[in-house]
Amino acid sequence: MCDWIVVPRPLAEKTHQATGLFASCLLPGRGKPLRNQAVISEKGKIVYVGACTSIPAEYAKVDLQHVPVLMPGMWECHAHFFGASPKRPIDMQNMALGNPIEAGARNARALKDTLYAGFTSCVDLGGYAPELQNVIDEGLLLGPTLYGAGAAISMTGGHGDVFEVSYASARQRLSVNAPGADAGMSGVILADGLEECRKAVRLNLRRRAKIIKVLTSGGITSRDDDPMLQQFSDEELETIVSEASRMGLVCAAHAVGKAGILAAIRAGFKVIEHDSFGDDEVYEEMKKHDVMLVATITPIRSILDNEDKYPREMFEKAKVVAQAHLKAYKDAIKAGVKCAIGSDLFGGIGTVLSPGLNGGEVVYAVEAGMTPLKAIEAATANGPESLGRQGPKSGQIRVGYDADFIALSQNPLDDMEVLRSPKNITHIWKSGKLVKAPGLDPWEALDR
Numbered sequence: 496m497c498d499w500i501v502v503p504r505p506l507a508e509k510t511h512q513a514t515g516l517f518a519s520c521l522l523p524g525r526g527k528p529l530r531n532q533a534v535i536s537e538k539g540k541i542v543y544v545g546a547c548t549s550i551p552a553e554y555a556k557v558d559l560q561h562v563p564v565l566m567p568g569m570w571e572c573h574a575h576f577f578g579a580s581p582k583r584p585i586d587m588q589n590m591a592l593g594n595p596i597e598a599g600a601r602n603a604r605a606l607k608d609t610l611y612a613g614f615t616s617c618v619d620l621g622g623y624a625p626e627l628q629n630v631i632d633e634g635l636l637l638g639p640t641l642y643g644a645g646a647a648i649s650m651t652g653g654h655g656d657v658f659e660v661s662y663a664s665a666r667q668r669l670s671v672n673a674p675g676a677d678a679g680m681s682g683v684i685l686a687d688g689l690e691e692c693r694k695a696v697r698l699n700l701r702r703r704a705k706i707i708k709v710l711t712s713g714g715i716t717s718r719d720d721d722p723m724l725q726q727f728s729d730e731e732l733e734t735i736v737s738e739a740s741r742m743g744l745v746c747a748a749h750a751v752g753k754a755g756i757l758a759a760i761r762a763g764f765k766v767i768e769h770d771s772f773g774d775d776e777v778y779e780e781m782k783k784h785d786v787m788l789v790a791t792i793t794p795i796r797s798i799l800d801n802e803d804k805y806p807r808e809m810f811e812k813a814k815v816v817a818q819a820h821l822k823a824y825k826d827a828i829k830a831g832v833k834c835a836i837g838s839d840l841f842g843g844i845g846t847v848l849s850p851g852l853n854g855g856e857v858v859y860a861v862e863a864g865m866t867p868l869k870a871i872e873a874a875t876a877n878g879p880e881s882l883g884r885q886g887p888k889s890g891q892i893r894v895g896y897d898a899d900f901i902a903l904s905q906n907p908l909d910d911m912e913v914l915r916s917p918k919n920i921t922h923i924w925k926s927g928k929l930v931k932a933p934g935l936d937p938w939e940a941l942d943r
């Protein structure tokens with residue numbers, strides 16, 4: 496029935512366990528918007544998309560809830576569920592060496608805020624996602640579906656090392672081989688030489704990693720390294736890629752400077768994260784080898800706009816790369832490099848880099864030159880492609896795909912700013928189940 500029911504009936508009154516929606520405007524994720532479409536899902540998968548008049552007989556009695564605008568739940572392709580403290584500086588020490596019990600508790604809130612911002616799937620590139628996903632699977636936590644890297648792999652003295660503490664302290668928590676080290680207890684792991692690199696991949700496999708993240712250049716959040724220089728030798732990078740690909744996993748590189756980007760592409764990485772200094776040569780190589788870009792504009796903008804909220808060294812580094820980073824993103828889009836959306840929100844809850852601020856990154860994609868429709872595609876359909884063979888059928892409203900949807904009060908194609916504010920995302924369904932709606936308590940949503 497194409498009636499305009501705003502609140503779905505309780506399940507007990509339904510004649511069918513399927514969920515039905517009727518969208519005045521449907522953004523399918525890939526492709527042009529469609530008018531007046533019915534979408535029916537069952538057991539977490541989409542079973543019908545099309546006109547109300549053509550609904551198969553078995554679903555003819557399913558109530559259709561009307562929404563003005565419907566699109567796939569978005570994909571956050573560069574998350575960090577570190578569980579950083581909002582009371583401490585936004586730095587590597589806070590991210591990598593915090594109390595893991597406190598981190599877990601904070602992550603419960605971070606997951607809910609990310610989901611309620613419209614992101615039903617997250618690729619965590621260093622953090623506690625594998626363990627959090629276990630608890631989500633138990634039905635005890637409300638959050639996106641997580642595809643975790645486990646610990647991001649760094650060399651000693653590299654971007655993942657914590658320069659603020661002694662080597663002994665960093666090693667105790669983060670090294671592959673140090674006594675007492677536990678790769679399940681941090682979002683970063685330090686590895687040096689071929690054997691340790693291989694072991695770092697295997698420790699992440701043990702945590703059910705869905706992607707392997709490697710830091711192939713220096714970075715901005717790490718105090719003492721140089722973003723322009725390559726980290727890890729070519730042989731170490733090749734070892735990591737060969738070990739990961741044998742297990743069906745793609746590798747994503749944190750790579751800011753050109754040296755680290757090209758080294759990653761040479762070694763067989765499939766995703767470049769950040770890219771502040773890419774040029775025509777880089778983008779030709781990326782296209783030739785089917786390498787995707789996740790540009791992460793959000794932290795650069797946040798650091799520049801909030802100088803007093805970040806450590807001095809981080810601000811100085813961000814200032815140097817900012818202009819180049821924005822230009823690189825524009826050039827990559829112009830060159831036709833395939834992009835997914837990632838906001839790299841590594842701060843604590845309520846900070847200027849808080850989980851839940853994810854939607855801003857889609858706005859920045861349009862500012863960098865994507866059409867609004869391409870930006871939606873980058874935020875939805877392109878997301879699972881960044882996981883290679885591990886990518887699920889998700890990010891599109893098509894039969895057989897995951898029934899993850901968001902309903903909006905306004906059309907983001909008219910104004911992309913709509914996606915920046917979670918309040919504009921009025922309803923969210925994850926695996927066909929309503930998890931956000933006006934008046935719906937998150938804990939109740941969990942128990943429905």
Ligand SMILES: [Zn+2]
Nearest residue numbers: 573575620839
């Ligand atoms: Zn990151």
